[in-house]
Amino acid sequence: MMERNNLNDTFKIDEMKNLTRIIALLAVTGAIVAVNGCKPKGPQEAVVGNAAAKVYVAPGKYDEFYNIVSGGFNGQMSIYGIPSGRLLRIVPVFSQFAESGYGFSEETKPMLNTSHGFVPWDDLHHIALSVTNGEHDGRWAFGNGNNTPRVARVSLKTFKTEEILELPNSGGNHSSPFITENSEYIVAGTRFSVPVGDNRDVPISSYKQNFKGTISFIKIDPASGRMNIGFQLKTPGVDFDLSRAGKGPSHGWFFFSCYNTEQAYTLLEVNATQKDKDFIMAVNWKKAEEYIAQGKGEKVKAKYAHNVLDEKTHTATSEMMTEVLQLDPTVLKDIIYFIPCPKSPHGCDTDPSGEYIVASGKLAALIPVFSFSKIQKAIADKDFEGEFAGIPVIKYESALHGEVKKPGLGPLHTEFDNEGNAYTSFFVSSEIVKWNVKSLEVLDRVPTYYSIGHLSVPGGPTRKPHGKYVIAYNKITKDRYLPTGPELTQSAQLYDISGDKMQLLLDFPTTGEPHYAEAIPASLVMPNSVKIFKIEDNNHPYAAKGEKEAKVVRKGNEVHVSMTAIRSHLVPDNIEGIKLGDVVYFHVTNLEQDWDVPHGFAIKGAANAEILIMPGETQTLKWIPDEVGVSPFYCTDFCSALHQEMQGYARVSAAGSNTPLKFSTGVIAEEAKSSPK
Amino acid sequence: MKYLFLLGVVVLAFACAPKKPKGPVEEYPEQPATKSAVEEVIANPTKGIGAVKNVTLKTPLEAGRVERGQAIYDMKCGACHKLTDQRLVGPGWKDVTKRRQPEWIMNMVTNVDVMLDKDPEAQKLFELCLVRMPNQNISIGDARDILEFMRKNDGEK
Numbered sequence: 001m002m003e004r005n006n007l008n009d010t011f012k013i014d015e016m017k018n019l020t021r022i023i024a025l026l027a028v029t030g031a032i033v034a035v036n037g038c039k040p041k042g043p044q045e046a047v048v049g050n051a052a053a054k055v056y057v058a059p060g061k062y063d064e065f066y067n068i069v070s071g072g073f074n075g076q077m078s079i080y081g082i083p084s085g086r087l088l089r090i091v092p093v094f095s096q097f098a099e100s101g102y103g104f105s106e107e108t109k110p111m112l113n114t115s116h117g118f119v120p121w122d123d124l125h126h127i128a129l130s131v132t133n134g135e136h137d138g139r140w141a142f143g144n145g146n147n148t149p150r151v152a153r154v155s156l157k158t159f160k161t162e163e164i165l166e167l168p169n170s171g172g173n174h175s176s177p178f179i180t181e182n183s184e185y186i187v188a189g190t191r192f193s194v195p196v197g198d199n200r201d202v203p204i205s206s207y208k209q210n211f212k213g214t215i216s217f218i219k220i221d222p223a224s225g226r227m228n229i230g231f232q233l234k235t236p237g238v239d240f241d242l243s244r245a246g247k248g249p250s251h252g253w254f255f256f257s258c259y260n261t262e263q264a265y266t267l268l269e270v271n272a273t274q275k276d277k278d279f280i281m282a283v284n285w286k287k288a289e290e291y292i293a294q295g296k297g298e299k300v301k302a303k304y305a306h307n308v309l310d311e312k313t314h315t316a317t318s319e320m321m322t323e324v325l326q327l328d329p330t331v332l333k334d335i336i337y338f339i340p341c342p343k344s345p346h347g348c349d350t351d352p353s354g355e356y357i358v359a360s361g362k363l364a365a366l367i368p369v370f371s372f373s374k375i376q377k378a379i380a381d382k383d384f385e386g387e388f389a390g391i392p393v394i395k396y397e398s399a400l401h402g403e404v405k406k407p408g409l410g411p412l413h414t415e416f417d418n419e420g421n422a423y424t425s426f427f428v429s430s431e432i433v434k435w436n437v438k439s440l441e442v443l444d445r446v447p448t449y450y451s452i453g454h455l456s457v458p459g460g461p462t463r464k465p466h467g468k469y470v471i472a473y474n475k476i477t478k479d480r481y482l483p484t485g486p487e488l489t490q491s492a493q494l495y496d497i498s499g500d501k502m503q504l505l506l507d508f509p510t511t512g513e514p515h516y517a518e519a520i521p522a523s524l525v526m527p528n529s530v531k532i533f534k535i536e537d538n539n540h541p542y543a544a545k546g547e548k549e550a551k552v553v554r555k556g557n558e559v560h561v562s563m564t565a566i567r568s569h570l571v572p573d574n575i576e577g578i579k580l581g582d583v584v585y586f587h588v589t590n591l592e593q594d595w596d597v598p599h600g601f602a603i604k605g606a607a608n609a610e611i612l613i614m615p616g617e618t619q620t621l622k623w624i625p626d627e628v629g630v631s632p633f634y635c636t637d638f639c640s641a642l643h644q645e646m647q648g649y650a651r652v653s654a655a656g657s658n659t660p661l662k663f664s665t666g667v668i669a670e671e672a673k674s675s676p677k
Numbered sequence: 678m679k680y681l682f683l684l685g686v687v688v689l690a691f692a693c694a695p696k697k698p699k700g701p702v703e704e705y706p707e708q709p710a711t712k713s714a715v716e717e718v719i720a721n722p723t724k725g726i727g728a729v730k731n732v733t734l735k736t737p738l739e740a741g742r743v744e745r746g747q748a749i750y751d752m753k754c755g756a757c758h759k760l761t762d763q764r765l766v767g768p769g770w771k772d773v774t775k776r777r778q779p780e781w782i783m784n785m786v787t788n789v790d791v792m793l794d795k796d797p798e799a800q801k802l803f804e805l806c807l808v809r810m811p812n813q814n815i816s817i818g819d820a821r822d823i824l825e826f827m828r829k830n831d832g833e834k
Contacts, residue, residue, distance in 0.1 A: 532814060535752060546752040566756040567808050568766060591756050593814035640808045642766075666765075 047504050054496060055506045057084040062526070065458050065519040067471065068141050069492075070124045074512030077124065077143055077154060082458070082469060082519055083494055085508025093152045093161045094122030094145045101611035102161070106585065106620035107540075108309075113318035114148055114166050115303045123147045126177060126242075126516040129156075130225070134181035134247045134354075134463030138524030140225050142177040142186050149173035151188055151218060153225055158530045162309045165227045168302035168324055169196040169214045175240035175256055177218075181247040181463065185230060185285065188216040189240035189256055196234075197300065207265040211237035215256065216324075217285060226308065231292055231325045233283065233335065236389030237263055239272070240281075242347050242413075247463050248354030250372040252286035255357050257341070257348035261388065273363060277340040277396065279388070280348055280359050282375060284335055291332050297325040312539040314617050330390035337379060338388050340396040341368055347413035351422065351437050352463050356401055358422060358437075360411035367411050367424060369440065371401035402440045407433050412453060413516075415460030417467040417497060423460075425452040425472065432472060432495065434502060446502045448493055450476040457497070458519035466521060470495045470502065473514040480507055490514055531595035533616035540618035542587035547571045552663040559584045561663075565599035565613060566591040567640035569665060570633070573648030577661030580628060580654055589618040600636025603650065610636045625652040723777075725796050727784030728817060732824070734779060737834055739825055746819075746826025753813040754823070760830050766808050774824070774831045782827065783820040785810075 057063050063081030066088075071078055075095025079088045096103030096112070103112050103120050112120050122145030130140040140162075141154045149170035153163040167173055167188045175189025193211040195202050202210045212234055219230035239260040246253035258279040264271030291297065302324040309316045329335040347360040357370040377383070378398040385395045410428030417423070422437050430451050434444040452472045459466035477491040489509035496503040535545055544550045544562040550571040553560045559582050564571045570588075578584055588601045590613040602610040603623050611619040625631065635646035653659040724730070750758075757766035773782065777798075785792050785799060789810050792799040803809065815823070 534814065547756045548751045564756060566766075567811065569756070571756070591753065592811050593753060594811035597811060642808060 049503070051496075051503065051505045055083040055085065055494065057081065057086070062522055064522060065466075065469075066522055066525050067456070067517055067519045068127050068129065069473070069510060069514045069517035070127050070143060071511060072125065072490075072513030072515050073123050075122050075124050075145075076512060077127065077141060078511050078514075079159065080492075080508070080510075081522075082471065083505065085492065085494060085506050087511070089159055090511060091154055091159050091161065093143050093154065094124055094150065094164070096120040096609075098609040099612070101609045101619060101621065104609035104621075105611045106622055107313075107315040107618075110316040110318035111161060111164055111307045111309065113307055114150070114305045115168070115320070116148060119148045121147075122150060124152075124512075124515075125174060127518045128177045128179040128186055129518045129520055130183045130220075131179060131181055131462055132183065134251075136459060136462055136520045136524055137183075138520060138528065140183075141518075142179065144173045144176035144188065146172055146174050146191070149188065149190070151177045151186060151227065153227060155225075156525050157528050158311075160309065162225070162311075163227055164305075164307045165218060165229070166304035166306070167214075167216050167229070168304040168321075169212075169232060169326075170194075170216070175215070175243045178243045178245055178254075180245040180254070180285075181251050183220045183222065185217045185219055185245075186227075187243055187245075187254060187256075188218060189243055190214050191239055191241070193235075193237035193239065204265050207237055208263050211263075211265075213237055213240060214326075215240070215283065217288070228306070229304075229321075229324050231288060231297055231327055233288065234326055234328045234330075235281070235336065236330075236391060238279070241345065244348055244350045244357075244461065246350055246354050246372065247352070250350065250354040250357075252284065253372070254283040254285055255348050255350065256281040256283065257345035257359060258338075259344045259346075273344055275343070277342050278345055278361075279338040279393070280341045280345060280357065280370065282337045282339060282394075287335050288327055288332075291327055291335070292325065296332055297327050299323045300326050310539075311533075312537055314533070314538070314540050314619065336391055337375075338391055338393045339370060339375065339399045340385070340393060342366070347411070347424075349414040349416075349461070351416050352418070352465055354463070356437050358414040358424070360414060360424060362410050362412055362427070364411070365406060365409075367404040367407050367414075367435075368396075369401045369404065369437065370399045374401065375399045404435050404440045404442065407435065407442055408445065413455055415455055415457040415470065416465050417457055417460075418465045419467070423455060423457060423470050423497070425455045427451050427453060427475070432470060432502065434497070444501055446495060446504060448472045448474055449480055449491070449507070450474055450478070454514070454516045456517045456519055458521070461518065466519075468496070468498055469505075469519070470497050471517065471519065473510070473517060475513075477509075481509060531615075532593050533614060535589075535591065535593060535616040538589065538616055538618060540587070540589070542585070542620065543618040544571075544587075544589045546591065547665075550663075550665075552577075552661060554661055557582050559661075561586045563588045563601075564591050565589065565601065565635060565646075567597070568635075568642035568646045570601075570635065570646060570648050571665040572663035573665045574651075574667070575649070575663045576651040576653075577659050578625060578650055578652045579657060579659070580625060580652060582625065582652075584623045584625065584650070586621045586623065586633070587618055588613050588621070590615050592616070597639060598637050599639055599646075601633065602636050603633035604631045612637060625650075628652055628654050723781055725778075725781035725784035725788075725799070726791050727788030729780045729783040729787065729820070732779040732783060732821070734828070738829055742822045742825035743829045746822035746824070746829075749815065749819050749823055750826055753815065757808075757810075764806070767806055767810060768802060770827055770830055772831055774827050774833070779824055782824055783817065786813075786815050786820040786823060787817050789813075 065082035067080040067082045077091040092102040124143045128142040149167040170190040171192030171194035174191035177186040179186045193213040195210045215233040217230045238258045241257040243256040260272035261278045307318045341359045342364040343361040344363045345359045346362040349358045378394045383398040384392045408426035408429040412425045414424045435442045456471045472493040474491045477488040494506040544564045592615040606623045613619045759769045762769040762771040
């Protein structure tokens with residue numbers, strides 16, 4: 001380091017260095033521009049005008065929308081603020097989450113129970129927010145588990161997973177959890193058809209004969225949100241991809257995209273892309289309800305788990321269900337119809353009016369838009385081109401409103417604004433295309449960076465979209481952020497759609513792999529947000545509601561510690577009399593009744609996680625000590641100036657030793673003849 | 678350099694006295710924290726700030742209140758306040774009803790965030806204890822019961 005006696009000299013040197021850097025940078029930029037000359041123009045040109053001001057949410061101010069985003073392979077939901085793109089919370093749903101102890105604590109383990117036992121991971125693809133009269137009501141967010149078929153319900157009051165329902169007779173739950181306009185049902189369509197029932201050990205090559213699809217209609221209790229399978233439709237063996245409920249005039253119907261109508265079972269890349277057209281499947285679920293009312297459903301044996309969190313005991317329970325009500329639409333006519341659709345359709349989206357169904361053939365060079373009223377007329381007139389596996393197939397032209405010609409490459413999903421326009425994502429050509437639903441005219445297109453999958457307009461799937469923005473969830477992120485090795489974060493992009501031209505405003509990184517997401521005005525969620533759990537209402541069997549109730553009880557080789565946490569101590573903080581071979585349960589109750597004051601608990605050697613306990617809540621960490629000695633435990637969430645003092649010791653003695661069981665806090669050795677309370 | 682130093686001092690001066698964000702206060706609309714609240718302290722230094730303006734104490738003690746107050750103490754207060762004069766996280770409760778006006782006690786219990794931010798007596802205790810007394814979500818009725826239990830603890834009959 002040179003001495004800085006002469007400030008001017010130092011500045012000159014710095015200036016020269018900077019100048020050199022700038023020149024070098026310009027040269028490099030020039031080179032990059034030259035190399036990339038024929039690629040699409042970069043984002044620098046895409047972002048114009050007052051983009052920064054439009055996404056800037058000043059410190060202390062709130063975002064206008066909650067963006068509830070699926071986490072894909074991380075099995076979680078993440079909550080972002082829009083327009084800032086700030087990550088507000090990660091809600092663990094189908095995956096254990098060591099940060100909070102979800103799936104590790106004794107209270108939450110039952111949430112991840114299935115007919116296969118404890119399955120601590122799933123692939124959460126799509127979000128459905130609860131609706132009333134086709135509009136967001138801000139009560140629940142549903143998510144699907146794609147791999148071990150499940151649907152979860154998350155409370156938008158607590159942002160906790162409150163319920164998970166497994167789906168029997170399903171090969172993978174992709175076409176899910178789309179919702180009817182009064183949250184009567186959410187659906188779960190199997191992605192993979194599989195052999196179901198008693199005859200399951202069959203040659204794979206017997207697909208056409210033995211493989212079936214199922215669509216489950218999950219009934220939602222309007223008061224509690226509790227789910228149960230209302231009925232299950234058995235369908236021909238195909239792959240179900242995505243779906244949407246009808247709304248308004250089409251309420252009572254549901255639409256599903258199907259691919260692999262070739263019924264291939266190997267190298268689907270080739271063998272399931274043979275036909276020019278696959279299907280949209282239209283389901284008349286009101287008709288299905290009529291058949292059930294007439295007693296025409298068949299109860300079949302099935303094994304699936306139903307897991308529910310009790311908000312008073314802060315504890316989940318898992319019940320194994322044993323049967324499901326099935327309907328066979330090849331026997332019970334008028335429930336389902338197929339509509340031919342080019343080619344390997346993916347997204348299947350109904351517009352806010354409920355009249356138009358947009359199907360995105362991901363390998364097609366056009367977007368067909370079907371008309372609900374034409375579908376109804378075709379059904380009434382029996383305007384069919386034939387049958388597929390016993391199900392009538394409506395003539396393509398008879399159901400068609402029209403086609404969007406040459407919109408782009410690889411259309412996937414469509415969302416809507418409040419002015420009759422549609423926004424379709426194009427994976428292959430990396431763009432969002434805006435078009436008019438009635439006129440089918442392309443109005444605008446913007447590039448995405450890169451390979452967009454799903455997209456979301458606030459309120460986009462409802463009868464009254466909130467509009468304003470479209471958010472792109474991109475699959476490829478290369479060159480958008482500082483590199484972090486081979487793996488890059490997935491990237492979302494925010495566009496202003498309030499004008500005629502879409503305007504790119506912001507990139508923001510996301511966690512996991514977002515598939516579908518919904519955005520909802522903060523005003524519908526924020527006022528109901530729970531700040532604390534009332535300790536008076538805590539019915540956890542091991543809760544210590546006050547330090548007087550703190551205790552340690554031995555039951556055989558189980559040791560149950562009912563512990564309290566408050567700034568800045570734990571009661572008890574000295575525990576003796578635990579022996580090797582014991583299983584210790586720390587039931588920790590947070591006595592605080594103040595917002596944003598969780599306490600944490602961790603003990604050395606615990607082979608699971610920490611637990612985070614919200615104000616007024618009780619959570620349990622299981623600990624099996626594996627050595628004689630004294631193990632420290634402490635609060636893991638910095639809670640006060642004396643947080644570091646919030647600690648304690650558990651003494652573990654040899655098996656068979658006669659160390660008496662005792663516990664205390666604040667007792668100094670000379671006085672420690674007995675416990676203080 | 679001199680100016681830089683001066684700037685540093687100015688920044689430090691501000692850094693030491695951060696303004697409390699208004700957010701948390703606005704979360705409790707039933708307990709308005711207005712400018713007049715500060716004036717109220719000056720006008721009436723002993724009753725504290727909050728919804729509780731006048732409390733009528735009865736003799737003998739109301740047994741039902743004492744019992745309920747003790748139950749709330751055990752659940753929500755006892756972790757930090759002993760019934761003796763020993764300070765734990767917060768001050769011991771012995772003789773608190775002799776040191777404070779009943780209104781001040783109830784406002785402290787029900788309007789703790791505003792009291793810690795604006796009431797000089799509450800702030801003295803905060804400086805002593807260095808842990809913000811938590812808002813334990815106690816209603817005014819509950820606070821009245823707690824007060825009755827405090828009176829019993831202080832030997833009133």
